Amino acid sequence: MRLLANCHQATSILGLTSKLLLRRSFSATSFIAITSTNSKMTTSDGSFKPLPGPSVHVSAQSKDVWSIINEAAASVESTGKKVVNLGQGFFSYSPPDFAIEAAKKALDVPALNQYSPTRGRPSLRKALADSYSPFFNRTLDPESEIVVTAGANQGMYAAFTAFINPGDEVIVFEPFFDQYISNIQLPGGKVVYVPLHPPSDAATRTSSAGEWKIDFDELKAAVTEKTRIIVLNTPQNPTGKVFSREELEKIGQIAVEHNIIILSDEVYDRLYYTPFVRIATLSPELARLTLTVGSAGKTFSATGWRVGWLIGHPDLIKYVAAANTRIVFTVNSPLQEATAKALVQAETNTYYHDNIVSFEKKYKIFNAIWDELGLPYTVPEGGYFVLVNFAKVQVPEDYEFPPEVTHGKAKDFRTAYWLIKEIGVVAIPPTEFYTPQNAHLAEEFLRFAVCKDDHILEEAVEKLRALKKYIKS
Structure with a gap:
């Protein structure tokens, strides 16, 4: 019995010694590895080497x-x-009271503090369909024709990501919202610019924003077999121009002829002082080719909410939705719900x-x-x-x-x-x-x-x- 106890004690000592030796060996190895790593990260004077450089997407900024x-x-x-x-x-004042109250109430609902469906909350997509259907002269399907995005800008990036392959071309009118450019270039697109021309006597005469004109020969010359998208902004930032029906028909004719998607940035669509026409409503062909962009931030003076949307043909929206899911997964739930409530109330108040x-x-x-x-x-x-x-x-x-x-x-x-x-x-x-x-x-x-x-x-x-x-x- 004593012999067995002694053997057990000896085994325990040997095991402990083995563990200590392993630990010491590991510590020594770790020290060597860390020292080796540090030597690779530092220069001869002991300072850190420069961090890895940026990608080409941001290096030239x-x-x-x-x-x-x-x-x-x-x-x-x-x-x-x-x-x-x-x-x-950005606005110096708050959104309307009914929108603020909707946002406050949304925060008190447990489910509204969790993930929403990737295409957007059903309540918001329904509110958008109800609000926009009269403008489109038909009933929009909230399930297949609308996707909610983290602001209009991110929504446009999702659209570019969905349809641009490296080398594809996108026509943009100058002056342009500066985010268009990086949004196009990130997925590998090439921007082709077509300028709006101001009135020749703009230095001596106050004139309408409608007098800033496209040279349609320049637009036609910009179209190639690689053109995938034409970006339209109406009402336009920064000129304040609302494109006329005649201008939209000419742009649309070019798009239909060459099967080009029109990404129509209409974030100021509730703020116009002259008749406003939506290019997607001009013909069945243009309805199929147009993605219409909207913004809760511009509509309700809430640019920090970052809630936007795209409306379009199901066969376009499904790809935008796929890209959107990969970029942001989903949009914040309480402010989606607040936007839904605000849209409903805005239809019945002034x-x-x-x-x-x-x-x-x-x-x-x-x-x-x-x-x-x-x-x-x-x-x-x-x-x-x-x-x-x-x-x-x-x-x-x-x-x-x-x-x-x-x-x-x-x-x-x-x-x-x-x-x-x-x-x-x-x-x-x-x-x-x-x-x-x-x-x-x-x-x-x-x-x-x-x-x-x-x-x-x-x-x-x-x-x-x-x-x-x-x-x-």
């Missing part, structure tokens, strides 16, 4: 216009001076009409200063931007500008920078939405967003009066 303009504004405000920001198109009236008032407040100063502007037909021609404004020749607004940038970048620094009003240089070869078409303009409280627009008007001494006769 320069400082964007939003950073340039917002940093200039911040530098002025850091000195204690007030700046009125009419640059980016919200849409009141919103248009409100923006007409905002334009009247703001554009009065341009009439007073004698600076021509583009009268918008839709949306909430206005382009103002600054050709008559004489910026001092010896004014000092940072390299970021001079190197490779058109005149409007310098004008916008100067306006922030000396006048205290933020605007966006629209050549950011052009290719360099066509930047000359817009370099005399600045874009202002009027989606602000009336008192903010009035404050901007007061500041802009200081331009008077800089205007040449």
Whole structure:
């Protein structure tokens, strides 16, 4: 018995010794491995080697216009001076009360804090079908013709991902929403640009946004056998143009002839001041080829909600939905439900009409200063931007500008920078939405967003009066 106990003790000691040796061996091996790894990660002086470089999708990105303009504004405000920001198109006020209340109530429902179906909540797709069917002159099927996306921009990226293969071409009208370009290039698409031409006398005469025109010979020349999509934006950012029925019919004829998808960005479709026509409603052929894009952010002054949608033929929507699932999987549930409730209520109250009236008032407040100063502007037909021609404004020749607004940038970048620094009003240089070869078409303009409280627009008007001494006769 004692012999057995001694044997057991000996075995235990041997086992413990073995474990200690293994642990020590492992520790030593780990130390060697870590030391070896560190030696590979550091340079001879002990500092870390540079991190792996970015992909080609982002490596060529320069400082964007939003950073340039917002940093200039911040530098002025850091000195204690007030700046009125009419640059980016975000609202200075909250969504309507009925939308806010719907969002608050949605958060109290347990199921609405969980995943929604990848195509969107049934309640929202039904609300969209009910809301849009009268515009399309037929009953939309919420199950097969609508997909909900994380904002209109992501929805468009899903559409490009669904239909573009490397080397395929997409026609975009200049000026364009800047996100179109990267959204097309990420899946390997090539952007083909066709400019909108402003009136030849835009520097001397206030004119309608409808006078910005497509040269249809240029559009036809841009079409090749590789063209997969034409991107349309109506009402258009930044010009405020609402494409006429005649223009849409010409674009549609080209699309039908070459079997090209039309991606119609209609996020301002509830904010127009002239008759608005949807290209998808012009013919059965165009109904099949068109993907219509909408936005809760623009419709309900809620750009941070990031709820959008696409409407189209089932054989198009199913591929957009497939791409959308792979990009975001699903869209946030409570704000989908809030959007659904808001759409239903907006059909029975006066919200849409009141919103248009409100923006007409905002334009009247703001554009009065341009009439007073004698600076021509583009009268918008839709949306909430206005382009103002600054050709008559004489910026001092010896004014000092940072390299970021001079190197490779058109005149409007310098004008916008100067306006922030000396006048205290933020605007966006629209050549950011052009290719360099066509930047000359817009370099005399600045874009202002009027989606602000009336008192903010009035404050901007007061500041802009200081331009008077800089205007040449």
